Amino acid sequence: MKLKTSILCAATFAVMPALAADPAKINWPKVPVVKVPLFYPGQSTYEWLRSAEHKGASKEVIRGDACTTCHDEEDNEKDLGAKLVKANPLEPMPVRAKNGFVELQVQAAYDAENAYFRFQWKTQAPEPGTEYPYYRFDGKEWKAWGAPRLDAPIQQGKQPAIYEDRLSMMIDDGKVPMFAQQGCWLTCHDGERDSRKVATKDEVAANEAMKAYGKADVRKYLPASRNDPSDWKTGKSLDELAKIKAEGGFADLIQWRANRSNPINMADDGWVLHWRNFDAGKNPFASNMDDKTKQPKYMFDAAKFGSKEVTANQLRRQANYLVKGGNAVPFDPNAGWKEGDMVPRYYLQPGDVTGSAADNKAVGVWKDGTWTVLLTRPLNLANDDDKAFKEGGVYSVGFAVHDDSITTRGHHVSWVRTVGFGAKAKTDIQAVKLK
Template sequence: MQSKTLFIGASLLAAAGCATVATGPQAIDWTKVPATRVAMFYPGQSSYQWLRSAGHKGAAKETQRGDACTSCHDDSEEEQTQGGKIISGKHPLEPQAAAVKGKAGHIEVKVQAAYDAKNAYLRFEWKTAQKHPGNDYPGYRFDGKEWKPYGHMRLTPNVLAGKTPAIYENRMSIMLDDGKVPGFANQGCWQTCHDSERDMPKAPTKDEVAANPLLGGVLKKSDVRKYLPASRNDANDWRSGKSVEEIARLKADGQFLELMQWRAHRTDKIGAADDGYVLEYRNFDQGVNPFTSNLDGKTKQPKFMFDAAKFGSKAMVAGDYGKKEMVLVKGMNAVPFDPNAGWKEGDILPQYVLSAEDSKGSAADNKAIGSWKDGVQTVVFIRPLGLANADDKALKAGGVYHVGFAVHDDNMTGRGHYVSYVRTLGLGAKADIQAVKLD
């Protein structure tokens, strides 16, 4: 908690946990801000392609035509039953049903919004699956000789085979558009979810991605992630990326989605949320993220270790997961890695190191305050109004936006989340979620 006071100011500290909080000069009393209940469901592999196939019974044509998902799926009740069907173990949209056995098909999230002259404030509250804050993250484990990745999300083959434990951070994500992305208003986040992405059907090999002119050649990526149909010559083929010039033109026209993510491990401790956008890939904004890799590419050793005086030891061990907060933060509990510190087999160090001071540029626009208590997580995103960066969607008073939400919990990442159908967010304007003007 101390770190948050440092970087954001004590005034906002209580934003997530308590009902009343001062934001700069004024107070947000969240009990007075209307709440919208949004059911979010487990979507399995319901990709852009599946939705336009015969598998989507009797709805392929309508979906291709661009009809709203909610023209058939009732926005409130359906969301609650659809995930249950997919997670049941009997649905073709979840081939890894064993990995999600017992998981809830949907969750309910309470959403509230407010704004003042400077910022928009978006508050989310939901019950977590775990009995702890869900801020664990895979580490690097010393095996006596080398530091090797330890832990991964629940759907990973190595986790399913029992070779490494299920470990991942909880997350709250927002995708937002200002009317410029075709199809988003009606079909929301599903515009970005395609076969061939990580953990989706037909995922290509690393070599295939490396050989692709756009993904391997220009972007230097090794996998396929969220993309918008307009970034491809054929929306159904990840390989058919448009030229760098064409993609730059789409971006200049505002044909990209804002993506903001609060992460229980990688941003929470320093009061941040990361700032990214989706166009030809799931990109981060220009600048430096709140978190950076803790692996030295040359030595293949960690860059930072815990300060034993502050953390209690210089590293953690497997048994600490779920029990202890193991977030490595520069200027707080991190010191440069000492290769001669007498490392023992089983020592684990985090894969990322956080720094509020180092994060900068457009990537550092968003702040967020999270709080977990008795199984309830609250997060308040703080998004400055009127951002003018090329990779941001500017929010302004009077504006109405389309938003889609996702929650990752229970050691999940990638597609293993709960998602919402699209909603409207209005800043002092009529919408599903109406942000209240603070005075």
């Protein structure tokens, strides 16, 4: 991020004082707050929405009508969330005492270089969700420990609920058919993890298209990536996908992660077409498992962290991030590991983040029960896996928050919103130009 330090300009800044491009210095109280209601969607997949179970609406949804042509009543999101978060046909694994609704406050601004977003929401837990599952030594082997709340071992009380809080934004620039009307739901399908009719490992392994994609499970995909949009098994060829992608027929997906990106002031960058892919380059985080030795790659540097491991009683009491080039040293199998010793499942790699994967900077602070996340994304990105925000542009976006140790569909989501950067058309969220 380039910092402008010209004092001459400062006098003309209407909203921002001294420094351009430092989102913390933007005069946010002057930027309008848009309240975006988020609700728990259960398993309301693309396929369910087009079925007779979506009472009297399947024809309209297939035709491409906007969700909000019908779901336009005040507090509809609160009602939907309250119903869907409890046991019902769209929620076979209800999470005890979970909230059905979250209000997300969104503010947006931009200058010649960047778009800036400020997000705020209240967390259900009385602490920030900054932990991520671990690898735990059981005396013999290193096994994953801790998991999100929709997982069976958590619901059966066999393991602790652990997962990072997240804020996601899916973006389209008008090139994904129906995105402006139906948003993120286009990417949510039967067969995906935690969804209806979850695809088994064997089913995925036997599928030619998934083999060609090199994927072992089904994740978010857009209808255009399949010959039959309602059947994950009918994936198009890599050549066909490359053509759709080159024409802009993919959605951008930014995810701020309280554990795996926030400690190094980043959000990740991804794109959705046939799967939920990461942008080219290197991510803020990487797996801490060596697939060959079945042992972690890194452990803590005791001189810097205080110990080589973390134990369960240290969770949520301290910052347990493993940082390559910081507090991490190569794993030593002979370091005297005891049952119950743990190391993080992912390490952060601030010195390695490169390419298009490195576009999004973000700083999140949790205080008094509320996350405040400042996201900075350069304007006019020219990568082939990004939707470039441009002056004058209007974009369709969907927002999601993963709250209180949950992942996959256990998030709270929004209907589509529009964001404009000095656009002529009126948009739900109008980014304020910083002069």
